[in-house]
Amino acid sequence: MALEPVRRIVIAGGGTAGWMTAAALSKLLGPACRIELVESEDIGTIGVGEATIPHINEFNQALGIDEDAFVRATQGTFKLGIEFVNWGAVGERFIHGFGRVGQPGDALPFHHFWLRMAALGKASKLEAYSMNTAAPRAGKFMRARPEMAGSPMQDLVHAFHFDAGLYARFLRSHAENMGVVRTEGKIEQVLQREPDGFIEALVMQNGARIEGDFFIDCSGMRGILIEQTLKSGYEDWSHWLPCDRAIAVPCESAGPLLPLTRSTAHAAGWQWRIPLQHRTGNGHVYSSGFMEQDQATGILMDNLDGAALAEPRHLRFQTGRRKRFWNRNCIAVGLSSGFLEPLESTSIHLIQTAISRIASFFPHGGFDPVDIAEYNRQTNVEYEFIRDFLILHYKVTRRDDSEFWRYCSNMAIPDSLQRKIDLFSSSGRIYREQDELFTEMSWLQVMIGQGVMPRAYHPFAQLRPEAEVHAYLNNVEQVIARCVHAMPTQADFIAAHCKAGTNPER
Ligand code: FAD
Numbered sequence: 001m002a003l004e005p006v007r008r009i010v011i012a013g014g015g016t017a018g019w020m021t022a023a024a025l026s027k028l029l030g031p032a033c034r035i036e037l038v039e040s041e042d043i044g045t046i047g048v049g050e051a052t053i054p055h056i057n058e059f060n061q062a063l064g065i066d067e068d069a070f071v072r073a074t075q076g077t078f079k080l081g082i083e084f085v086n087w088g089a090v091g092e093r094f095i096h097g098f099g100r101v102g103q104p105g106d107a108l109p110f111h112h113f114w115l116r117m118a119a120l121g122k123a124s125k126l127e128a129y130s131m132n133t134a135a136p137r138a139g140k141f142m143r144a145r146p147e148m149a150g151s152p153m154q155d156l157v158h159a160f161h162f163d164a165g166l167y168a169r170f171l172r173s174h175a176e177n178m179g180v181v182r183t184e185g186k187i188e189q190v191l192q193r194e195p196d197g198f199i200e201a202l203v204m205q206n207g208a209r210i211e212g213d214f215f216i217d218c219s220g221m222r223g224i225l226i227e228q229t230l231k232s233g234y235e236d237w238s239h240w241l242p243c244d245r246a247i248a249v250p251c252e253s254a255g256p257l258l259p260l261t262r263s264t265a266h267a268a269g270w271q272w273r274i275p276l277q278h279r280t281g282n283g284h285v286y287s288s289g290f291m292e293q294d295q296a297t298g299i300l301m302d303n304l305d306g307a308a309l310a311e312p313r314h315l316r317f318q319t320g321r322r323k324r325f326w327n328r329n330c331i332a333v334g335l336s337s338g339f340l341e342p343l344e345s346t347s348i349h350l351i352q353t354a355i356s357r358i359a360s361f362f363p364h365g366g367f368d369p370v371d372i373a374e375y376n377r378q379t380n381v382e383y384e385f386i387r388d389f390l391i392l393h394y395k396v397t398r399r400d401d402s403e404f405w406r407y408c409s410n411m412a413i414p415d416s417l418q419r420k421i422d423l424f425s426s427s428g429r430i431y432r433e434q435d436e437l438f439t440e441m442s443w444l445q446v447m448i449g450q451g452v453m454p455r456a457y458h459p460f461a462q463l464r465p466e467a468e469v470h471a472y473l474n475n476v477e478q479v480i481a482r483c484v485h486a487m488p489t490q491a492d493f494i495a496a497h498c499k500a501g502t503n504p505e506r
Contacts (some may be wrong), residue, residue: 002404003098003363003364003365003366004365004366005032005212005266005362005363005365005447006031006033006210006214006329006362006363006364007033007034007245008033008034008036008212008213008214009025009029009033009034009035009212009213009214009215009216009337010036010037010038010202010210010211010212010214010215010216010303010379011035011036011037011038011046011216011218011222011294011301012038012187012202012215012216012217012218012224012225013037013038013039013217013218013219013334013336014037014039014045014168014172014217014218015039015168015218015334015335016045016048016049016164016167016168016171016181016334016348016351017218017220017332017333017335017336017351018037018039018104018169018218018333019037019171019172019175019332020059020171020351020352020355021216021218021333021351021354021355021358022037022171022172022180022203023063023171023174023178024034024059024062024063024359025114025177025355025358025359026175026179026180027062027063027064027178028359029485030372031179034181035175035179035180035181035211036180036181036183036210037175037180037181037182037183038184038185038187038202038204038210039182039183039184039440040184040185040186040187042186043133045164045165045168045220046058046164046220046315046335047164047165047248047313048164048246048248048281048283048315048342049347049348050162050163050164050167050346051079051159051160051161051166051261051272051274051342051345052079052083052157052159052160052162052275052349052449053096053098053159053343053344053345053346053349054157054158054353055159055310056159056160056348056349057158057159058352058354059352059355063174065174067498068498069325069498070160070162070170070445071160071162071494071497071498071500072158072160072498072499072501072502073166073169073170073275073500074163074166074167074170074500075159075163075166075279075500076161076162076163076276076277076489076498076500077161077162077257077259077275077276077277077494078158078159078160078161078259078403078490078493078494079143079158079159079160079161079259079261080097080098080099080133080135080136080141080156080157080158080259080260081096081098081132081133081134081136081259081260081261082095082096082260082261082262082263082344082345083095083096083097083116083136083258083260083262084263084393084446084449084450085146085262085263085264085265085271086264086399086452087142087245087263087393087397087399087449087450088151088267088396088397088399088451089397089398089399089451090282090401091449092337092449092450093424094125094126094127094445094448094449094450095127095132095133095136095155095445096344096416096442096445096446096449096478097127097131097132097133097136097349097441097445098132098158098159098329099131099132099156099157099175099441100130100131100132100155100157101126101129101130101133101441101444101445102130102440102476103116103152103377103436103476106457107460108291108460108461109430109440110129110459110476111126111428111448111457112428112457112458112460112461113459113461113469113472113473114126114129114473115428115453115454115457115461115497116457116461116462116466116469117470117473118453119457120466120492122444122462122470122473123473124175124473124477126445126448126449127445128477128481129473129476129480130155130158130441130445130478130480131152131153131155131483131484132155132156132157132447133199134480134481134484135156135259135484137486138484138485138487139146139215139257139259139482139486139489139490140259140487140488140489140490141158141259141488141490141493142156142487142488142493143156143158144156144157144158145295150358150478151334151483152479152483153483154241157260161261161274161275161276161281162201162208162276162336163278163429169175170413175310179432181311183204183205183208183210183313184330185204185205186205186475187202187203187204187219187224188189188202188203188204188205189203190202190203190224190225190229191203191209191226192229192453196328197230197328198328198329198367199212199215199229199303199328199329202215203219203341205480208235210288210307213329214325214329214330214331214363214367215329215330215331216330216331216332216333216358217330217331217332217333217336218333218334218336219336220334220335220336221317221323221335221336221339222334222336223322223332223336225330225332225336226322226324226325226327226330226331226332226336226337227322227336229330229364230324230327230328230330230420231321232322232323232324232325232327232332233322233324234318234321234322234323234338235322235323235346235388236318236319236320237320237321237322238317238318238319238320238363239411240289240319240391240394240411240413240414241340241341241387241390241391241394242289242290242389242407242408243270243285243286243287243318243319243341244287244289244298244316244317244318244319244405245285245286245287245288245293245314245315245316245317246283246284246285246290246314246315246317247283247284247285247286247293247296247300247312247313247314247315248281248282248283248296248312249282249283249300249308249309249310249312249313249314249348250279250280250281250282250299250308250309251279251280251282251304251305251306251307252279252280252305252306252307253275253276253278253280253305254304254306254308256489256490256491257275257277257489257490257491257494258490259490260275260277261273261274261345263343264277264303266286266288266299267285267290267291267401267402267403267404267405268287268290268291268296268403268404268456269284269285269286269287269291269296269343270284270285270286270343271283271284271299271300271303272285272342273305273400275328277470277494277499277500278500279309280304280305280306281384282300282303282304283292283300283342284296284299284300285341285342285343287404289406290331290402290403290404293314295376300312312379317341319339319340319341320338320339321337321338321339321380322336322337322338323375325337325338325354325379325380326361326372326374326375326376326379327378328367329363329367331354331358331375333351333354333355333358334347334350334351334354334435335347337354337379338350338383338385339388340383340386340387340408343390343393344389344390344438345439348387350382350383350386353379353382354379357375357378360374361374376501379494381435382435382437383433384414384416385433385434385436385437385438385442386437386438387414388413388414388416388417388420389412389437389438389442389443389446390419391417392417392421392443392446392447392450393446393450394408394409394411395408395409395411395413395417396421396446396447396450396451396452397407397409397450398451398475410435420443420445421447424443424444424447424452424454425454425455426454426455426456427455427456427457427458428454428456428457428458429458430443430444430447
């Protein structure tokens with residue numbers, strides 16, 4: 001078995017997945033490896049994928065990206081959470097914020113005290129007790145202040161919205177500066193060697209041959225290496241997540257610049273709203289089994305903040321995952337590896353974790369099957385955890401106003417998810433499993449936000465005098481309200497730090 005690390009890496013595709021992978025690997029590997037990225041301007045990228053979660057900060061830091069420069073270059077805005085409208089029932093709304101709910105320091109999770117007071121009608125909405133939900137409700141934003149010990153200002157956790165096309169361009173210039181070679185053109189054929197079927201080379205439309213030791217398939221849903229060539233298989237999850245279409249359209253900005261992605265549930269799916277500096281991104285994710293395209297388009301166009309800036313684009317997808325993410329000498333990253341709808345903005349995060357895992361399992365020329373099996377196992381577990389959290393939104397609803405919602409609320413769900421819902425419904429207990437992406441705070445906010453009120457709370461919460469618990473909650477709420485009051489609006493924050501088109505040198 002060859003123990004030399006692979007030296008020639010070929011990345012097929014230059015969307016968000018391709019350029020994130022190229023930028024990160026070039027930084028990690030330096031000049032010891034040759035990285036070539038192949039993309040076709042004629043085919044283009046999917047052009048959506050504009051909302052993120054906070055883990056992207058780690059990616060930016062690892063690459064040495066200056067945050068203000070990045071926001072400026074991508075017409076970016078900040079995001080403290082996702083607002084869900086009409087999910088539990090029509091007319092209801094809640095925010096799933098990224099940060100902590102309540103205060104640290106108590107042996108018991110804060111929400112048990114909140115449940116006790118809520119049952120007595122003496123608590124405000126849960127979102128009053130977290131900086132990441134109270135601030136966006138008021139349109140306020142600032143970055144966390146780690147130096148303010150003991151203040152909730154420490155607790156703010158942010159992610160970004162950005163223009164997907166500008167993000168790919170930003171990463172491309174970063175990667176090319178690090179020595180990544182870009183080849184423009186269409187891949188016509190993928191050559192496999194005998195007898196093991198490893199990929200040997202990509203053959204371009206102009207006849208050029210691009211050889212490599214290790215291939216990363218970032219070709220999008222086509223999966224031209226991982227599926228069309230290596231036939232890795234696909235596990236379909238659409239019985240749990242029945243949306244299979246999206247319509248995307250940008251529109252003019254209107255109203256205050258809220259640091260939130262908004263997800264509004266409709267009769268057979270939901271609509272995203274992503275505010276950027278220069279426009280608002282919108283899309284309607286829906287199930288073609290329950291709604292026709294014309295009706296879905298009409299709903300989207302009737303629910304824009306301002307004038308549409310382009311014709312609506314229609315996209316199709318199948319929710320699920322590749323059966324093997326790593327097959328022979330090829331790993332799928334991005335949409336070639338699977339699809340989970342953007343309800344919790346997790347796809348770009350999955351690209352990031354795939355890159356970390358590639359670094360962790362970086363192969364030698366022998367491509368050890370034990371490594372490959374473990375990589376696939378870990379990726380699968382990660383996908384399943386996220387899948388369950390997405391299904392939760394559909395399952396836990398009191399909506400019965402359409403066939404779609406009746407299907408969702410009655411559908412059988414994975415046992416892993418049913419266990420979590422049952423445990424929380426009975427006693428308010430939530431446990432994060434292994435390296436699951438979504439924390440107890442996320443599960444709590446979505447379950448409470450969609451109307452799951454536990455039948456009981458932890459007995460410890462009952463042991464304190466009621467007046468003491470009440471005062472505790474009031475104090476947390478008031479301190480947070482005072483902090484939010486002192487924060488700038490997001491528009492003012494961006495104007496001061498990272499307005500697109502401004503020159504920071506001046
Ligand atoms: P693509 O962008 O499709 O790129 C594929 C690349 O492969 C392109 O460069 C293309 O030219 C190249 N290529 C393909 N075939 C060939 C060929 N034969 N020869 C040469 N080159 C080729 N994710 C989030 O994290 N947040 C979101 O808010 C979000 N919203 C989404 C909304 C929708 C409706 C959809 C469908 C996805 C969303 N995603 C979101 C997912 C996100 O868009 C993707 O994860 C991300 O853009 C990565 O895409 P990609 O690079 O894998 O594929």
